[in-house]
Amino acid sequence: xxxxxxxxxxxxxxxxxxxEAAATPAPTAPSDEGAEEPTVTRTxxxxxxxxxxxxxxxxxxxxxxxxxxxGxxxxxxxxxxAPEVPQxxxxxxxxxxxLLEAWSHGRSGEGPAEVVLADALLVTSELVTNxxxxxxxxxxxxxEITEEGLLLTVADASPEAPVVTERDPATAPIGGYxxxxxxxxxxxxxxxxxxxxxxxxxxxxxx
Amino acid sequence: xxxxxxxxxxxxxxxxxxxxxVRGSLDGWTGPSGLVEALEKAAEDGGRLTVADLSRLEFAxxxxxxxxLNAQRRHTEAGxxxxxxxxLGTGVRRLFEVSGTLGAFSFAxxxxxxxxx
Numbered sequence: 001x002x003x004x005x006x007x008x009x010x011x012x013x014x015x016x017x018x019x020e021a022a023a024t025p026a027p028t029a030p031s032d033e034g035a036e037e038p039t040v041t042r043t044x045x046x047x048x049x050x051x052x053x054x055x056x057x058x059x060x061x062x063x064x065x066x067x068x069x070x071g072x073x074x075x076x077x078x079x080x081x082a083p084e085v086p087q088x089x090x091x092x093x094x095x096x097x098x099l100l101e102a103w104s105h106g107r108s109g110e111g112p113a114e115v116v117l118a119d120a121l122l123v124t125s126e127l128v129t130n131x132x133x134x135x136x137x138x139x140x141x142x143x144e145i146t147e148e149g150l151l152l153t154v155a156d157a158s159p160e161a162p163v164v165t166e167r168d169p170a171t172a173p174i175g176g177y178x179x180x181x182x183x184x185x186x187x188x189x190x191x192x193x194x195x196x197x198x199x200x201x202x203x204x205x206x207x
Numbered sequence: 208x209x210x211x212x213x214x215x216x217x218x219x220x221x222x223x224x225x226x227x228x229v230r231g232s233l234d235g236w237t238g239p240s241g242l243v244e245a246l247e248k249a250a251e252d253g254g255r256l257t258v259a260d261l262s263r264l265e266f267a268x269x270x271x272x273x274x275x276l277n278a279q280r281r282h283t284e285a286g287x288x289x290x291x292x293x294x295l296g297t298g299v300r301r302l303f304e305v306s307g308t309l310g311a312f313s314f315a316x317x318x319x320x321x322x323x324x
Contacts, residue, residue: 089236090211093266118298122305125268129235177269177306178235184305 086141092128093121096143096150103145103206112206119185120150120204126178127200131156139197149187150204157197215241223254226318230263235270242271246278250285257282257289258321266298272306279312289313290321 086092100120104112111117124143131138135156142153182189187203214230227245249257259275261267275291282289290313295303303309315321 088211089234089268090232090266114297115301118301119305121266121298122268122302125234125236125266129268129270132236177272181269181302181305 085138086128089125089128092124092141095141096120096124096152099143099145100150100206116206123182123185123202123204124152126182127152127154127202130154130178131200134158135160136197140199145206146203148203149206152202152204154200154202155197156200159193159198161191161198211237213237213239213241215245217245217249219254224256224258224322225249225252225254226258226260226322228260228263230265232265233267233271233274235268239270239274243274243277246274246289247281250278250281250287250289253285254287256322257287258292258315258318259289260292260318261295261299262293262317264299265296267302269302269306272302272308276308276311290315290324292316292318292321 086095097117100112100117104110128138128141131154136158137156138154139157140153140155142151144151182202185204187205189200189202192199192201212231213233216228216230218226218228220226227242227249229242233239233242246257246259257278259278264271279289292315293300294316295314303312315324
């Protein structure tokens, strides 16, 4: 099942995104480039009701751009029928869990492979956390099943490209693990800028 | 409590062992609050062994990894052993696997095993 995704254990190998390693974003992101419309479809959202939307928020952050506790924070110039923005990383993971469970049951009658689910949740958590901690706030989150796999789109309020510091985890220690994990667990990651911020789009293989 | 929260309970024994039981989710959004402090204190107190019981940790991301790596370094500096005790859930195990950090820690199958090894 999850054959070709065994890219584990080797150190930081930057080139593990098969074809389009468009991942590493340009250092400084032109925020005002003309074509700001993402090319990825953001339709068809598996918007599961965020029932257990616990009002927890990052306790130690006063990020000015953090999503306000209550309703949907400001979204960039996209659709109005966009799904509710998850209130925390756990809520985003719950959306992905429900989506993968529904997809897997519809397909095989069984739940998703544990490793597939674990990897998807890890990527989800890293991306939405990054949006909050470094991206001026999470402004949108969608997860959808495509023919290629699980497509995650995470919108934040900052036009800055993600900060990427890849290090060898074995030797040097601290920080900067999130993005390498995302790179390693995804087929590709791309960063699409628009006027109000950016979308980070990631594809996770499911089979 | 919800599984989304991080819960940290510290138990200290007479013979220099600190057991830190971690439950819930450890992610960068909520933050590693409580765990970092508990691990730091365990290293500072200079006992002989710290066991981080991760068996009931349901999820962890790079923030959790960061906290544990930092704790490992602090324990090494302080001359205190740090053992991560399982059994680990799939998600937590994957975090160590995918990040290539399995070798950076000492693992034990259970807390009991950690206490006797």
